[in-house]
Amino acid sequence: MKRIESRDNKWIKRLNGLKIKKNRDKEGLFIAEGLRFIREIPKNWEVLAYAVSNAFAAENDLSLYEEKAEVLCLTDALFAAVCDTENPQGILAVCKKLDWDADAVLAKKTPFLLLAEELNDPGNLGTVIRTADACGADAVFLSKGSVDLYNPKVLRATMGSLFHVPVFQNIDLHALSEKMQAKQIPLYAAHLKGNRYPYALPLQDACAFLIGNEARGLSEDAAALCDAWVKIPMPGQAESLNASVAAGVLLYEVVRQRLPK
């Protein structure tokens, strides 16, 4: 265990640097904060280091962490300063980003995919990934212009699901939709002009759903890539749904149709 007591230590600078997307991209690293989140890290996922507060180190057995990676022990004040959460739990992990294999996902027998265009709200994006994980989706694809997956608020809202379901960023939706067409994976989107309920779609087969930006909805360009526009019924007076609720309704229709009879 390495004790760190100075804010000039290079690890402190590095941890602070990882709060910024540019540095996360350059280093290929991100920070997972909190015990609950860290418990979701799969055994084979590469962790560069753990950082703990003095208080955490005094109360917890660290051998489990030391077996896997270097453990840095920071003064409580230094630890709080490198954390994004207001009431940090005393532990964080510096994780390697993983490069998932998109071709392997598309080559599955009946792929079940979620695509999102320019999702901007960190809470929404994280929740959508968590829902896709719960539903057993095969992957999530995020278009260019979406909020960064490794933004601390996004990570928190995923509740660790980014360790379970492959998420691809900076996706060119045109190029992806061409690949999907070649594999005969139909692309559906909820759209105000939709004329089919999701309940009428053949979702036991391969399927992909495209959801749009929270405020603007889908761009015309992206909507034109779809094989069918779907209408989520709204018998009440609200004119639209929250983006992560709409995604949940669509993804769960796949779950319902695929349940063993």
Next chain:
Amino acid sequence: MKRIESRDNKWIKRLNGLKIKKNRDKEGLFIAEGLRFIREIPKNWEVLAYAVSNAFAAENDLSLYEEKAEVLCLTDALFAAVCDTENPQGILAVCKKLDWDADAVLAKKTPFLLLAEELNDPGNLGTVIRTADACGADAVFLSKGSVDLYNPKVLRATMGSLFHVPVFQNIDLHALSEKMQAKQIPLYAAHLKGNRYPYALPLQDACAFLIGNEARGLSEDAAALCDAWVKIPMPGQAESLNASVAAGVLLYEVVRQRLPK
């Protein structure tokens, strides 16, 4: 139109006071911010006053508002200070709270209700109300200990749906469940120990769903009030869903079952 240029004006003090629940409760008033939200106010809903910024007054026809209530025109700085949003749109409405009639709701032929126990996240609560509205639910009941419906963040997340669907606060769940039993309205809750999927429930009949706190789930007390525990299938690896997504999945199963064939 009344011009207000001093922060000592009694209206300024009153508007600032309404940021606090205690004052909202005492006055029976709440503040609706922004054009989009204000457009959702039904014609017969009582508005005590509108407040606009000088900039808004210079660019908009206010006669529509003046027909309905007193219009206060604040300096841009004063207006920004009374608003909760960071980039206010220049208009807010001081609305009367409405007392909905719970007995009338319970007396409907096939009521469709949502109950929530101690929902604490303003965004979640607002989203749940918006979803209940979209689904055509007859009412939302909030237990004691929930975040205040008239909290600005809750209001914003409802997107105006609190004007469409009756929402009851400070509900004693025991007393409500007795009334529901008398009316033969079954109460369902998503529960880890649930053994029936929502798809197997008779939701064309009267039905009510109970959802729990975001972090703690349902209390044992509340779970014991239910007629059946329901399992939302999770074929993936996530162990739980975001509270508003879970509510969306349950409420939309009612919509699906009630769709005209």
